[in-house]
Amino acid sequence: MGTGGIGERLNRLRRCCGFDRNELRRDVDRAQWLIGLLLLAGCAVVASLVSVRVAQDVYGAGVRTEHREAATLRKVEATVTAAKEEVSGRQVTVTWTDATGARRTAGYVTWRGAAVGARLHLWAGPEGVRDEPPRTHARTVSDTAAYELGALAAVGLTFGGLYMLVRRRCDRLRDERWDAAWAGLDRHSIGP
Template sequence: MKPATMWARANRWRRSLGLDGNDLRRDVDRAQQRLGIVLLMLFFGIALPLGVHTAQTVYDSGVRAERHEAATWRRVDATVVKVKEVSGRHRVTVAWTGPDGTRRTGDYTTWRGSAVGSRIAVWAGPGTVSLLPPRDHSRTVAQTGVVAAAVALATALPLLGVHRLARRRFDRHRDRLWDAAWARLDNHRIGP
């Protein structure tokens, strides 16, 4: 994008917000501008602290889950002992030998079925079996970003709704003022 185009867009945006000192602006325009600024300040006052707190909580929880899964899950070669179809998915039961020599079993649900007797690699943890490896840091960062964006959106939507309703009301009032101004202009007699 050319710098001149960028500055022209920024200037157009500034004027649309009413930040240009235009003497032709009416009180209704100034009231709408003040409401927009208050709603914007309210958004930043709510969304930033709430988003930071929520993102920090999700990130800390994800890091704890990463550490826990890395310490307790291990990759094992298991044998499929039973496959049961449930609601279009497959409930697969696998068996493997633990590090202490005991025979263990576990279940997981998947979209793709496996044949009984086939060998597959799974991740086993305390009380769980999964095809997915332990949680990695990129998943924690992605979840943190999604949650922060969701908090910002959840905060912005009600405020945008208030702004839209207020803008409708301001537009109706502005239209009445324009109609009254045109009526006064039509009543003005020109000539002898």
């Protein structure tokens, strides 16, 4: 099998995609090709618009959360005063001294083990205390990328589903025309 040049490969790709004047192509083949091409162009436009919008929204919300948490959460060393097992994790009550010297007590739910009397490094803020540090920029970027890929997948699946419906309808039309052609051929008698 010979290896063709780049021009021959591009020509083969062009014919494979339907960019030729093949006499054997039916109208339904050309219609399917045209609709598929329009759906592909529409998918590219819609996917780019949707993914940019989703990325802007997710990234903006993430950056606002980063700034808010960096401004309000402070790292504290807390002592566990009570720990109770629950279905959703472990309910832990802790006490600590804040920056003003006031003694604070709060509770939070965690999956991590915490025994009474243990010293933990936690993050305290106006909403209470938690064991997760403030949101990082790396998490904002990774969340943005994940949501953007999800948006692209949703748009791609939608347009792919539309094309599958078009293809199914075109296949049905092809089958009907094929059956009609065979029925027309059966009407002609061959021989004496």
